[in-house]
Amino acid sequence: MYNSLSTRRSFIKKMAKLSAMTAAASMFPGILFASEQEQGIPNGADLEWKKGPCRFCGVGCGILVGTENGKAVAVKGDPNSAVNKGLLCVKGYHQTMCIQSKDRLTHALVKKNGKYVQTPIQEALDIVANKMKETIDAHGKDSVAMYTSGQSTIPEGYVASKFMKGAIGTNNLDCNARLCMASAVTGFLTTFGADEPMGCYEDIDHADYFITWGNNMAEMHPVLFSRMLEQKSKRGAKIIDFATRTSRSSTASDRSILFEPQTDLAVANAICYEIINNGWVNNSFVEKHCNFSKGLTNIGYGVEDKFKFADKPEKIDFSAYKAFLKEYSPEKVAKYSGVSVKDIKYLASIYGDPNKKVVSYWCMGMNQHTRGTWMNNLVYNIHLLTGKISQPGNGPFSLTGQPSACGTAREVGTFTHKLPKGVVTNPKNRELAAKIWKVPVERIPSKPTYHATEMFRAVDRGDIKFIWTQVTNPLVSLPKTSRYRPGMEKKSCFVVVSDVFPTPTSDVADVILPASWHIEKSGLYGNSERRTQHWDKMVEGPGETTPDAWMTIQVAKRMGYGDLFPYSEENHVEEIYNEYRQFHEGAKHGMAPLEVLKKESGAIWPYVNGKSTQWRFNAKYDPACSNGEAFDFYGKPDGRAVIWQRPYEPPAESPDSEYPYWLNTGRVIEHWHTGSMTRRIPVLHKAMPSAYIEFHPDDAKALAIRNGEQIKVTSRRGSCVLPASINERGLPTKGQVFVPFFDENMLINDVTLDAFCPISKEPDYKKCAVKIEKV
């Protein structure tokens, strides 16, 4: 009886709710209720919904996954998530469709006599552990390496770091976030002394202007772009697109300004020149909160093996900085940047107007840049000079491309120079790590070894004899794969690849380990706005698929480090996170406790006294500020941010008579990174089945190229054949071609150049010289 009564009550309640909603709808046509969306799922009424972050980009949208009979059958946006408020993009909505792909790696494969043999996972892990141990015994600790990912979960990154740096005692650990976020990190560290953006996505609701620097947000960060479009139509906020290619974002923006590759350095300086020249400097802010510095110039491009560089910062004063800027008057910069004097002054006037709130957004355009660190510094200069920073609606905001580039790669620190807190070169940071890891401090080496590009060079040279890659596909995503593919194929290096699907990287592996996908395991990700998000395992993985963290732990145990990894198989995610949290205790980086993350759709660190800190360095919002002023850039010992004097320098390679075109690479909305997941989602593949090469119509005309024709693009490194695309998805500037890199059947990274920013060691995928031929 009780049962039927309670169903009756819930029915009446539903009726009551429905009548109220109908009444509301008659007053406000088009009104939406979050829980109405949540319940408004047709048929499949028995679905069980679980929350988590999206698997793909760094925006970190909240998703709800509907499961039925142990299978994921539906995905929708989490209406309670402050990031996306119920909206997703096409990749997000269909993400779980890739799990059931027919060529899913379900069992371990071990190469025997040139053929892959299905092997029980325990046996495969034995082989990996034995091989790793043998290699260390024969060639030393620095002959083994691990290459992980900004898509690794926080626990996965944490055990990888503990395993390599704490257990084995080598810094041969780097990750693919080196290819996308390293310049942002060094930019933050040099200017503010503390990594990651100071603001949050809520800035979108307050800003008057959005200026995007080399950033096609409509395709790459679509959910954030939607929030910007909403503010545009609601409040008349303006979007200014500053780029080298006319993209979907340009057509949706209020103003599109094009510049010549690499000249963003000069334009940013010209904006600062204008701000100072017109008296728009926020003098009291600069006096109280800023220092001026300069570094070395002519710093090279890292194209040669074993390239070394260390910057030598030197303090200067405001007048020296002003004198330096004389070279960057709008008139002088307009001559080589392709940006008119009027447009430079227009940009400067937006930043300079004290009554306008401005947010700058950027991602790969500025980071994948041979002067990426400088470029990040220069945009901070603009915001610091005008004091438009760390306030709702005002600030520079560096976006990320991977779901946990911030949470794992940057915060856990899966880079060669990093520890979960601080860097290996700092004895205090090593001591803390040794204490929490319970290892002797001498075991953690104090010198960084290989960054990503150099790691694969070392594989090619034969210096690294064992490499284990997890959650990444370097033989599609590295620059100049024409060198690194044959390098990894060499017998001198034993290659272990953990992945979900076969990729060009697993093609060269000696052992392939079958990994669990996203929702087949529990985990935590951290997005661009410092939001940590937890999810619980939702479905069982097929065959012998295993979470990456657990495979690392298993290998560590087999190598005799069991006492350092006392975690249980069912609960290792929680146990690891609780251990990791100790590293960040305090008001500057406190992480939310697991109970909170399980309940809420993410929390932003610093998480202090049960509250997320939305704007760092601003005393009004950030309890870590302690200098009694309105702002405290506490990352630096004196609480002052640095305005850097950084000049324009040419790129590593520019078009010449033999290779007359710029090559720019990037992404499209349908596919995510190397496409190993999205290409196995039928709707996405159907919409974008292969890569292509974009031309400016004038160039196409001059070369007599028509849409769809096969074109061979060649550089000094290699070549690639793709169909031409004219006036379709995007329009590169004249003299430039653009190719998306998702297609493993058309490897454009065979063509790109492995030059990198000497400070961040992040490669530049946006600029190299190529020639074009019809096939």
Add this chain to the structure above:
Amino acid sequence: MKKRLGIISLFVMLFIAFITIWNFSYEKGMEEGYVPVLEESPNNSYIPAERGVFERSEFALEYSSMPVDKNHERSLDSYYDNRAYHGAPPSIPHPIKEEKSLGGNTCLQCHQNGGFVERLNAYAPVSPHPEMVNCRQCHVAQNSNTLFKPANLAQVHAPKVGVNNAMIGTPPMIPHQIQMRENCLACHAGPAAPKEIRVTHPERVNCRQCHLPTDRIVSEITPFTRTNSHKNE
């Protein structure tokens, strides 16, 4: 005499200067407005253009406050009644105001911004390509209901509504070609949109963030295959 000659030559100079400047600025103006169109072969061209996606006419209705007028709604049936097959240019189902005009100014008076037309007791559908002004190149009037000779036209079935989702509850994919109809909201938003395909959220405007075309132009898209993979299969 000299003075007069001077004045005349001054005016001649001014006139020439005017002509050159006017020509120059005219050329400049043409340059900016000119989007080069190359002769295109449709082969392999699977990426729809981005032309006009975000464009709005000056006096168009706000997406966030589009009226819903149940008494004057169109249905998908009446929408297709007006077309020979789905994707064909619709014919003109009403008397034409200016028989001599090629379309532009006349048609666009109503079909650019949309709005209610008292005389026809209906909302004017909005054109997704208002920049193509020779309307009657493709759109012709229906002046007779009889046929010259009966024909056995094959019936092409238009895509159905409500069956284009890849998963439960996900945004539907685009089941039709979008060439010259890249501006989705022209047909999918507002009081003139057929009620079955009117979106609930026109204010989002970046449609292809969630909805992608999956209809092929020439050849079928084969499932993803790894052509470079030489080893582990």
Add this chain to the structure above:
Amino acid sequence: MPIKSYLAHPHDGQKAELVKALSDIEACEVMPATNENILVVVTDTLDDASEEILKEQIDKIQSLKLLALVSGFNSPQN
């Protein structure tokens, strides 16, 4: 056992406060509209007396501008 549904209008800019205040009351179920300044509130109480008390409690909330009753049901007690 009365069940009633209301439309609640918050004072300008105080929607979040109102949602929080109402959610703290156990007998209230709140459903805020995502795109308009209005909330649906469903109350579920044991008897008329507790219903009265609840009503008074809700009326005291500072951020509430207007509460409009939409529908009410009462099932016999057993």
